[in-house]
Amino acid sequence: MWRVSGAIGLLVPAAVLSAIGVVLLGRVGVAVAVLIVPLSVAFVLWYPRARYDRWRWRLTDLAVELDRGVVVRQAEALPYFRIQQIDVNQGPVDRLLGLASLQVTSASASGSVTLPGIAADQAPGVRRVLLARAAAAVGGRVDGVQDAV
Known part of the structure; x- marks a missing residue:
């Protein structure tokens, strides 16, 4: 549940902002997108599991x-x-x-x-x-x- 909610809440805005950055900033936007999207994916994969493991x-x-x-x-x-x-x-x-x-x-x-x-x-x-x-x-x-x- 937390992983799906995190994906919706973080990955969708990160992808939209990255796309806007690519259109408006060109190569700089591409570099930012190359950093933001994988970091967002890593966070969505790691944080919900860590939260689940520590929730009692x-x-x-x-x-x-x-x-x-x-x-x-x-x-x-x-x-x-x-x-x-x-x-x-x-x-x-x-x-x-x-x-x-x-x-x-x-x-x-x-x-x-x-x-x-x-x-x-x-x-x-x-x-x-x-x-x-x-x-x-x-x-x-x-x-x-x-x-x-």
């Missing part, structure tokens, strides 16, 4: 814990009692690959976290588990946690 999340007894970052490592814990809303999201690339993301909104300064790359058929179940843990953390009923719809 888990549900503990007290919180959702995230550990991520390629250049800057970030460890974050979102306590269940701070969870306010959980949305299941699927963009076009996600749907194509049969994946979904959970957007977990919290009552903290950081706002929300995203749990990407969940199999689309498993995302509602993970959402229900998070809702149950959030309800239990604030003293609500765990059995029969239901959506409004």
Whole structure:
């Protein structure tokens, strides 16, 4: 998913800018294009894999814990009692690959976290588990946690 999104977000603009550079700058534009396009391809092949290798999340007894970052490592814990809303999201690339993301909104300064790359058929179940843990953390009923719809 990250590789496809990266390719769309980086390679298409790099190719367009390289083509414009070739037309407007001639030989200098060709030299720039010869550098930009292969570097963009290398970045799209390397970075999503590095990001995937360094992305982890888990549900503990007290919180959702995230550990991520390629250049800057970030460890974050979102306590269940701070969870306010959980949305299941699927963009076009996600749907194509049969994946979904959970957007977990919290009552903290950081706002929300995203749990990407969940199999689309498993995302509602993970959402229900998070809702149950959030309800239990604030003293609500765990059995029969239901959506409004």
